Amino acid sequence: MALGIALTVPEMAMAGEAPALAPVALVSGAAHAEYVGTVSRGFDMIRAGKPEKAVKLFDSVISASEQGLAGDARPRLCLSDNGGHAAPSNAIMVSSAVCDAHFGKGYALVDLGRGDLAENELRRATELAPDNAHYANEYAELFKSRRQFQKSYDLFAHAWAIVDKNTKGSDAGIAGRALRGMGFNLIELGRLGEAKQMFEQSLLYDPGNSGAKSELDFIAQRQAIGA
Structure with missing residues (x-):
């Protein structure tokens, strides 16, 4: 499967080490930037042939986001990096990096030979971002x-x-x-x-x-x- 996601790694990030991310219920600019940096490092780990470390980085983003939304039963949707899109009344918007984290974790699990677990992550990415054709293509590749x-x-x-x-x-x-x-x-x-x-x-x-x-x-x- 092709990666296809280019993200910026913060200059102060230390590759391979999962940070202690602060959970947030509302996506602030600082939290989004932190999530994006961590996800970017996760993809760096995949490219370096270290999918296990990548999974830990992606998990840190997913866990922090869910912890911040604990008890909120509303469906989640990813906030577009382009901005300008309001959340539907029955959904809560999360950082687009959360979608990338699920997608990246699925990719890393495929590398680890765990396609059974990867399916759940790739499906979750498409659920969170139903208008993301790249995610849908990658999910389709798994079934192919x-x-x-x-x-x-x-x-x-x-x-x-x-x-x-x-x-x-x-x-x-x-x-x-x-x-x-x-x-x-x-x-x-x-x-x-x-x-x-x-x-x-x-x-x-x-x-x-x-x-x-x-x-x-x-x-x-x-x-x-x-x-």
Whole structure:
């Protein structure tokens, strides 16, 4: 699975050591910045091949957030870094870093061979940020690796439904990946014609993608022999 998240590490942070985070019920700017720094260090640990340390860092953010919201039964949603989005009346907004912590923990658990535990974390990230197509793509990859092709297809389709579809926009790579994911699963489900359409459309977002071109060649070969 690809990381795809770039966060800033505070200059005074000591890599690999989980800080004592103060729980907060309302997301203050200082708490959000602290969470972001800790999550960033978690991804640094993954890149350094230390997923166990990464899990501890991500857990420190998740635990601090939940401790600060103890007794609040309202559903949680992540606060966008872009700002300007008010929480629905039946939900409480949490730092976007909390979403990244669940996502990162899931990624680290996959590295540790614990896909069973990773599923819960990746699902939680998508629940907290239902409009995050990147999370949905990564969650879909887990089911693709398990050969649960319909489940994987549905999640890639969800990512495609919510992603910005500007072929020149900042999310073009995410959109292209969702289309390729749908196409791959459609091949496995025996729906070659639909799969071809997905891969062709994905090239509008990522024209040089060799994987999409290879899959189109494969589909053409299968169709030529009547498979």
